[in-house]
Amino acid sequence: MCQRLYIASREPLRLLKKTKHEPYLEVRPLDEVGTPVRRHFRKEFEHLYVAGAHAPCGCGFPEHPSGEHQKAAKIAxxxxxxxxxxHQYLRPIVGKRPRVQLYLCWWGDEDEKPEHEREMRLGELSDPLFRFRRLEILSIRRE
Structure with a gap:
């Protein structure tokens, strides 16, 4: 299955396209496929986007294994x-109070209710051991 990382923001975000020189992140407006995901975010986070990582399908965000007995692989x-x-993309947006929320799920699971919600510092995203938890809402605040 392929990942979908949704970004909800209080303000409009600039869009990013992957290029030969910048192949690691793409940010585009939410399309109809992701519409069910809107209800997972607080109302003040009205601007919704989907982010794609380095893989052509959008995968490439490190994730905790979903099975109890699965061991976490080394992060590529x-x-x-x-x-x-x-982290670089979100840095100018994030303030003392969360202005951005992130939600990772598999494509087609957008209507599944989040299982967890937590607040974290922006700097944690650049920790080499950081992994997303599938179906978790992350509210991002400044370091």
Whole structure:
């Protein structure tokens, strides 16, 4: 299955296209496929986007294994570069109070209710050991 990372923001965000020189992150407006995901975000986060990582399908965000007995694989260098680029992209947006929320799910699971919600510092995204939890809302605040 392929990942979908949704970004909800209080303000409009600039769009990013992957290029040969910047292949690690893409940010585009939410399309109809992701419409069910809107209800997972607080009302003040009215601007919704979907982010794609380095893989052609959009995968490449490090994720905790979903099975109890699955062991976490080593995080690939490309995944870490994607996370560094996500950190750089969000840095000018994030303030003392959360202005951005992130939600990782598999494509087609957008209507599944989030299982967790937590607040975290922006700097945690660039930690080389950071992994998303599927179906978790992350409210991002400044370091």
């Amino acid at each position: 260098q490309e995944d870490r570069l994607t996370m560094q680029r996500l």
